[in-house]
Amino acid sequence: MKVEKAIIKNFMPFYKEVPVDLQTNSDSPLILMGAKNDRGKTAFFTAMRFCLYGFEGGNTLKSEKRRQAINRKAAVEGLDEASVTLEFSHNQNIYEIERVIEFDQVDDPDDRNWKSCHVTVKKPSVSEGKEIVINQAPNEDPAKKYNRFINGILPESASDFFFFDGEELDRYAGSYNDSEADVRTAIETVLGIREIQNAIQDLRDEGKDYYQDEWKDKAEDVEELQDLSEDISSVQSDIEAKKTEKDSAQTELRQKEKRRHQIGDELAEASGVATKQDRVNEIAEEIGDSAQDDSLKGKLDEKRGARRELHSRLGPLMIGIGAKHGVENYDVSIVSGMEDTIEYLLDRDDCLCGADIDEDAEETLENTLEKLRKDEMSTISELQGFASDHLECLTSGDYPENLNVSQAKSEYVSIQEDIEGLAEDINDLEDEKETLEEEIEEATVTAEEAESLQETKETLDEEIGGLKNTIETLDEDLEELEEKKRKLEQTVNSMEAADEEEQRYRTLMKLSDECADAWEKIRDRYVETQRESVEKHASNIFQELTNKNDVYEGLTISKDYKLDVKTISGNRDIEEQNPSKGARQIIAYSFIAGLNKFTAREAPVIIDTPIGRLDPEHKQNLIEYFPNFRDQVVILYQPGELDEEDIKQMGDNISSHLEIHQRENDPESSEVSSIESETDLKRVLAK
Amino acid sequence: MSTTTSRRLKTARFDIYRSMVLRTARKDDNVEITDESNYQFDTNYELFTAGLVIGFLRDDPRTESKGSYSQDFIQVNRVGGSSENEYREGIEFIYKLIELEHSDDNPDDSELWELALQYADAGVEALNQDISLKGEFDLLAFIDEADQKWEDRLEDVLISE
CATH class of the missing domain: 1.10.287 (Helix Hairpins)
Structure with missing residues (x-):
């Protein structure tokens, strides 16, 4: 991250919009910003941190800090909002972070209070203007987008090694006390170790555990799959049993239908026999005998009698x-x-x-x-x-038939024809009767048998009906079972990869674990390497900055990032060595410089009150070193810390020299302007 | 003129009567009647009358019957019952013709009746033979024969004298 511009608006002593150009180039990494006490130097420093991270502390403290950050005059005038905007480049992208505190107008500036606050991140749009990529209220879950965004640039925990007060640096050169874990975390973050550690943790927690969870799920799926397979087998067995039952029923049905068909034929034959017998009886009745006048034989006999009378005559x-x-x-x-x-x-x-x-x-x-x-x-x-x-x-x-010869002849012819006709009819009928009787004789079914067959047929009809119902029920059962099986198979098909997935997750889980182990080794190695590098560089810088080169040979950094001083008489921890405040400050500068040399982060260094209590020799050594800190170093100094010689010494390393001063005719407000003249310089340097 | 009381219907071909006359067949214990239609005549005198006219018309008496009559049927005056009837009248008519035909010879009644009996047996034989040949009783054929022969036969009897 390289800051291009800061715009401070209605924030602390900065009334209305105060733009601050912070551009540097590689040959001139320094920006000097001088201000007398209570003019806004620390406010500017606070504004930088506020923009990136908001205020520290609990809700009450944060709330109070927000309220106090509102410019009093702006609150009275009802200018609605206080904000800090940073325009910066990072990884060849340009971003703009704007953090805003909204407030209502108040009559009494001490009654000012914040209404809401939010932070937005913008970047140039592909078309024109800027587009908001993140817009987050501060009370939202910190794990949200903005936190991920800023942690990818400069995590807050690491910011202490980039934005620091020179007078408080000695805390890095002593015991970390209660906050040593935080310091260690900060150091590891600066060195990029934290990312490795996070990656390891992620591999453990997110990776292995994730894959383990997935594996467990899939293992459960496999178990479920096995259960489903057993269910399918069971359903298949049921289907086979039902099919066997259906086959048996169908075979029985076919046999019974065949038998019923046979009986039908036999009954049809019996029916034919009955019909024939009826015809035989009818014929017999029609033919009759001589005693029956209406029968053919009776008529024939009658005619024969008449003929015999004619014969007799x-x-x-x-x-x-x-x-x-x-x-x-x-x-x-x-x-x-x-x-x-x-x-x-x-x-x-x-x-x-x-x-x-x-x-x-x-x-x-x-x-x-x-x-x-x-x-x-x-x-x-x-x-x-x-x-x-x-x-x-x-x-x-x-004689009743007394006829003359002519009449008798006619009568005889008529009678003879009648006799022949009747005889022929009788013969035909008798032939038919004989044929029928032969057929009846040849028939295999008797009337009793027909009755028995009819009963058998009725029984078969009932049994066939029952079998059809059974088959229908079996078909329904089969349909249900097939549907059940189909659904189970669909489920199984959808879970078919479960076993494979389970294996894959098992492999991934193992791989994740192995990867975490490998990264732990890498981290240990990296930590050691970084520690040695930082230690070496910090030692070199320490030797550049210290005024006791004859005593101090360098610094050692323990695995816990505790600093020891390497002296000609041996290594001692800071407390044992008990150097002066200035010496502690130099030790801290050395350490921070070492860290910045090997940091994985790219960020400006903003130093408030850089010189503090340093003696002239330490000061001189430090001023010489400032340009080497980072590509962008903002030095917020107060009168007395630097003099014209110091400014001159930094010379071409300075990109711009700014002054925070009282706004004209407004003693409670400050603004930032560039130092353009010797007069301005003298004024800002003056004690 | 002879009296009718002495004239009796008789035949030498009773076998034929037995096969053609129903009542005669019924009286014969040796005969089982299966079909009455097989018998063309009901009584003997009916067959006798038919035989008489056929024999007279053909004028071919069965002379061998003489002395061999096996069965008397009935007297002429009792044929057909007490009242006059076509059989009795018919027999008398033929008999008169026989009498006329043979009047020049002055035969007695018995001779004339003998001739009538022979005519009757000849006719019965002819009738039986015709049935045997044709397999049936051809009544119309005999009537046609009568139509054809009567005129000549009457001329023979009445005019030739």
Whole structure:
């Protein structure tokens, strides 16, 4: 850190904004700032520390210090805030830290009080202007950003070796007393040992412990993974058991369905048999027997009876034909009338036709008359009588079917057709019946068996229903188990790396531990090296600064950073050697210079009251050494500490020479200005 | 003129009657009737009448029947019961024709009746033979035969004299 500029505003004696240019160059590292007592030299020193770290102490002390830091006049005028701003470069970055104390206007300056305070860190924006990178109220957790930020530049614990009061330096050259742990910590921080120690601690606490925690977590994960694997195995076993159960149920279901199908076929066959039997019975009823008039056989018999009657009447019918022929062609009455006619003609001379009846004709007539008068004629007449009687019997006798021949023939044809039709029907039906009966005979299922089969089928239906329900339930169980397994496997998959992670954390934990061990060795070695380097450099500087080179041979630094004085008669601790205040101050300067030579920090050295009680020889030696302290050394002196010769001696090593003085016409306020003239110089140097 | 009382229906082919007449078959203990339709006639006189007319029309009497009649059926005047009927009248009509046909020979009644019996047996045989040949009773064929033969047969009997 190299400070470029400080702006002090309404802070302590500095009223309104007081800018202080603190730029130096490598050839001129010194900035001298002279001031008479009570003009603001210590206030400036305090302002620098305040800006970087705030006030030290508990809340009450801090609060009081903030209140006192508010410029009285600004409080009365209600200028709202007191602040210190430092612009500095660090690691090639430019930062601006501004720490502000806000306050309300008061009538009585002694009533001033702070309202709030905060610190901000800005840096140049990539566009233009500045951007706030940190904005933190002081009461916030100190582990917050700002603390990390400032600790990365110059930790407060190390700042005592950069911002110090020369008159109080002897505390580093004596016993550290109660604060020795703090001093040691400060020294280690300055030397960068603290970082190593912190790294070791981090490796122990943050690293190893972190990895150990992670390892434990992963170990728990591994344990959980094992439990999950066992759960999956258990679920898988359940699934297999359920599948086996389902397979058995399905096999049983298939068997029962097959059996039911067979029974269905058998019942269908039985149903067919019943239907056939019904048809057989129907046919039998339809065919019937002769006693049943409505049956085919009854009708057939009836027709056959009718036919037999016609058969029986064959003779009369055939005779009837002859009788009819005889009646129609041979008229007996004509024959009988002929006798009368012949007798009539025999009494006449001529015939009815007019012809003459001669003797021959008369003889013929007489012969015919004689023949007619014989018995034969009566026989013919008798024949005709039988013929007529017969014909009458044929058509009007006692027989219900008395018919003439023509009617009988038609009737016979009709009857014959009926008989043939009926016989054919009966034959067809009997054939059908016979076929059905054969099929029934061949059928394997009886009615009793069909009934038994029906009962078996109903039982099977119930069992099949039950099995289907069982399978459905098993399917649901399987689905649930598969889902459970899937979720477990998902969990396991997500934890699959747990074992690997556990191994990795175990390795990291071990590595972290080994790393910490290694860093401890490095630290021990580094501490020793640094201690030796600091000791050597501090001894050299001590020999440059001391005025008793004949007695003092140098300084030794113990592992606890306690200083011993190496004298010609041996090494002695400070208390035993009991040097003068001035000598102690020189020893401290030497030590601080040694530390600054090997510090891991880059920061300006600001020395308040640098000369103090030093004698002229020590003073001269120190003034010669100041430019070698750091790249930027701000020396806040008071009149009497330096004279014109001293200023001249520092010569080109001075970048700027400033004066803190009373603000014009304002005895309670101070301001800073550059010493431009001999007059100014004389004034500031004047005792 | 002979009386009808002496004329009795009889046959020398009772075997045929037994196979064609239902009542006759029923009286025979040796015959088991399985189907009544196999019997074309109910009574003997019915078959006799049919045989008589067939035999007369064919004018081919079965002369060998003479002296070998095994069975008397019934007297002509009792055929068909007490009242006149077509069988009795039919038999008388044929008989008269036989009488007329043979009047020149002055045969007695028994000779004429013998001829009638022979006509009847001849007709019954013809009927039986026809059934055997055809496998059925062809009533219409016999009626057709009657239609064809009666005119000539009557002329033979009545005009030729």
